[in-house]
Amino acid sequence: MIFWELFYVFSKIGIFNFGGGYAMLSLIQDEVVNKHGWMTVNEFTDIVAVSQSTPGPIGINCATYTGYTAVIHAGYPTWVAVLGAVLASLSVIWLPFILMVSISKYLIKHHDSKVVTSIFGTLRPTIIGLIAAAALMLMSKENFGDPTESSFVFVVSVVLFMFAFVGTRLYKIHPIIMILLCGLAGLLIY
């Protein structure tokens, strides 16, 4: 049952999501692309691009889009997919909400304690690893083209990748501008 699975998977993604939207991407990809096959690597990458270019938290954007696409792929009509999208989005929220309500007072008082500091001392570096993993898993021939099939697509992709990396990292160009520029490049080059 697709609805139960969406609820279960996105509740899990919600409660294990520390460190913001990007950290969530490896969780979503692992569950949605690798384990459940609800969408292809390409679709997932496109969703990340759309999520970055629309307002609101990236995690909610991703959950909404995934919920919709998964239900459509399962063969249901559009209005059922809309329900799936809403369900996936709310599933991400509810468990962290309950946790927050129960422990917020404790956290405000004890966030300097050795144990809490120590937990985050290991969690934060792990989250960097999670984000790096999300990027590495997307460095695939689906996204960059297969060099044995078309070296042209591959070379253009690598150049665009370097351009975007240097642009955001060194010149602090806004991600949305970067996405627009690369989309325009794709339209003109291919």
Place this chain on the structure above:
Amino acid sequence: MSIYTDIFLTFAKIGSFTLGGGYAMVQTMEKEVVDRKHWLDKEEFMDTLVVAQSTPGLFAIDMASHIGMKLKGVKGGIVGALATALPSIVAILLIAIFFQTFKDNVYVEKIFMGVRPCVVALILAPCFGMAKKAKLTKFNWWIPIVAALLIVAFGISPIWCILAAGIGGFIWGKMKD
């Protein structure tokens, strides 16, 4: 206007107009909630940041829930969380439905062929900047590398990495205590 309507409209506005997700929302929220509405003072707002950073879940939603809760208890929290999420859900649904019709379009595919490598770069780029914020030292630099390796090379779920890091940190903290 009832306080619930006020909470709803304030967070729906923040959700509708902040591009770039979680951390970008902090400034907008501070301006609305501290400077304009005087719902919280500066220190209470910092408490909200602490709670949002130390609980799982989406940063912006955590913040909205906590602020709503401070104002009107659990009900206020629910209104805050839903109001922040709602504009995204509606916007993405419209795009998703629109996309369903256009995804096989040649030009759309060309655009996305250019965008995909860019997305990978955008995800990778902040990793290097985060090294400083996460206080990477010569003692813990191996943690992100091992985590990434476990996920990518061995197909281990990121959830196990989070659990292991949390439990490991807990034990380490208890030992130091």
